[in-house]
Amino acid sequence: MEHQHSAGGAMGLLEAVERSPVGEAMRSSLWLFPAVETLHIIGFALLVGSIVVYDLRLLAARPLVPADHLGRLLLPVSVTGFLIAVPAGLLLFTSEATAFAENPMFWAKMGLLAVGLVNIVVFHNGIGRRMESWADLRPPPAARVAGALSLIAWIGVLICGRLIAYL
Template sequence: MEDFLFSLEDSALGMYVSSSIWGYPIVLSLHALGMAALVGVSLMLAFRALGFAKVIPVTSLASYWRIAQVAFIINLLSGVGLFLGSASELAYNIPFLIKIVLVFVGLFLTQRLVNVCINGDGDVKKSDRNLAAWSVIAWVGALITGRLIGYVL
């Protein structure tokens, strides 16, 4: 496994991210922008489902979800780049592993919320509010564990 992780770090992208003056800042900036859009839209939808801003129809958030999908692609690609730059460390970093799980949980819950609220009739039910609350917990957890990656080994 170690040899595989080191080979990832030695790849062209891994070397660019870890060794060039511009690699890490560019990829990290893309990751931050993608995260802001993805998590921002996801939280906006979740808070709307929780009852905030009731004057805004939940179905009007559909176009924002398309932006979040593009942001996810940006985050996926930039996240892979960041991982390649430090694969041998990140593969064993507990906050990183928890973050990855929470991101996929957040994506799953948010996609279900989109399917129920935006693609449905626009009516927000109590079960949708529970889904939204768990979505908020997952995204906030992913943000916190993401920040902890650099500080916890």
């Protein structure tokens, strides 16, 4: 019984989010939703695009650029993309919070997003701290695993995000 009560409370909160002035504006404005969705896509293009380039560098058999140099170039792009995508995503969420909460692709996207973010933190606080010492510019196996996991997670985020509209 407690589970039903807490689920009802969560659903009430989601309904309140939808009925908020922001949720109403997102649904009623002809241009607001598409503009915010475009920002969300641009943010994700910057975020995931820069991550994919870096991950491919980690997986490269014949690296041309040191990973630490490439990381310094791409990190500001990733951060900018994140700072655009997340607020835009939250705004999109307000438009149909209850529908998103019931959509399995939304939850798959959030799960893969969490995997991607945790992978970033673990990499940069672990094997990524020693990039300058990687022999012959080649990342060690742990860095390659992190790159492969990252590619899977972030491409999965994109796929699930696109499938939200169809389920």
